[in-house]
Amino acid sequence: MFNFFNEIIADYGLDSSLFNNFNIINMSNKLVYIEGHKGVVSISKQNISIRVKKGVLLINGNNLQIKRITSSTVTVIGNIKEIESY
């Protein structure tokens, strides 16, 4: 868990209760870090879908793999093309 999500909310004086679903970081389309996931829906080299609160995140790309997954965080690496949320 990264504390800077809370720091951003505090910096902008936002209501933290509105930001308790999930957080995503995309690093140069090579790594996606997701905090607050609820499990994996599907895994393949082209797309990985992650269940989050009130929705699903779909990561599309090539050579995708889950680098590390724990009960609350998941890190996906590969050539990321897009991240869809629905």
Place this chain on the structure above:
Amino acid sequence: MKQYKFIIPSLNTEKILNKLILQFDIFDMKKDEKTCSFFCKSKDKKNIEKILKQYGVKVESKSYYGIFKQLKNASSLGVIIGIVISTILYIISTFFINDVLLIGNLSITSKEIMEVLDNHNINKWTLKSAVNLESLKNDLQKIKYVSYASVIIKGNAIIINIKEQLTNDEVVNLGVFQPLVAKYDGKITSIKLIQGTLKCKVGDIVKLGDVLVEPYVYDSNGDKLSVQPLADIICDVWITTRLEVKDKEIKKIKTGNIAKDYSITFMDLNLFTQKTDIKFKNFMVEENEKYLTNYILPIKIKYMTYSEYEYCEINTEFEKNKDKYLNQTRQMSLLNVKEYDIIKDESYVINKQDDTNIIVYTITVNKLIT
């Protein structure tokens, strides 16, 4: 860290994964059409196997990727030779001494101890088995002022622990000594005995030369040991000066009348003399001589001066000049006081005997008399 790799069929992987991540960390998960692989920590291996079995997942393979696996894979001949040589060198080095640690030597120098080690041929790269610890210990104990020495070998170091002798002044100073005597007359005010047998106590009045500390002690067996007597004995010392002043004094006073003779000599041979007829009743004679020429021709002239004097009776007026006489006596006393003496008291007594006034001025100083 990740150490075990599981390969399982890819069917329903997500469902199994979601169960596993509730308890364990999963690393490097890859999935293709047929298989799915992932890594886990070594400690989680058994529990993951149990869960997979529980859900009817057949583990196609599991592999260990820990440090021992890495070593097993070190197939490079150079690496293997390096490891073997290092191990051999390490084992060989454990047979040798490569350090000397000295403990407990304060007054005894390391050099003295190292000399003993040198005599035993002990230095770096001496075989541990070649060191005779008992002999070394005995030789170390022969060093002057070493009370006890212990020697052990720990690891590759030889550790020498020295216990030095506690020096006892009484024993060190054994010999023939003179007693400590008083250097002044006085009254003892404090005594700090260092060694010896005390023959005085505070309050005693001692005289110059009195024995204060005898040069011996008795040990616990009752034996008499000769020691250097040492003590700081402080006394009140009385420095006394006496001045006698008569009421009337007869003094010689020059009248101012003088007469002179002179004679010239050459090498003690009298060449010329002029004599004057002296008519003085009382006179004093002064002689002066000097060379008339240089030393090559030793011609000297010698003067004789006759000064007339007469006796006069002078009234000293003691009472009138008492302060002057007292101060004179005080100054005479102070001449005997050393700079570092502490003056405690000053007093004087004036006595009159017939026509003589006697002033006795006493300065009391506190000083070390030993």
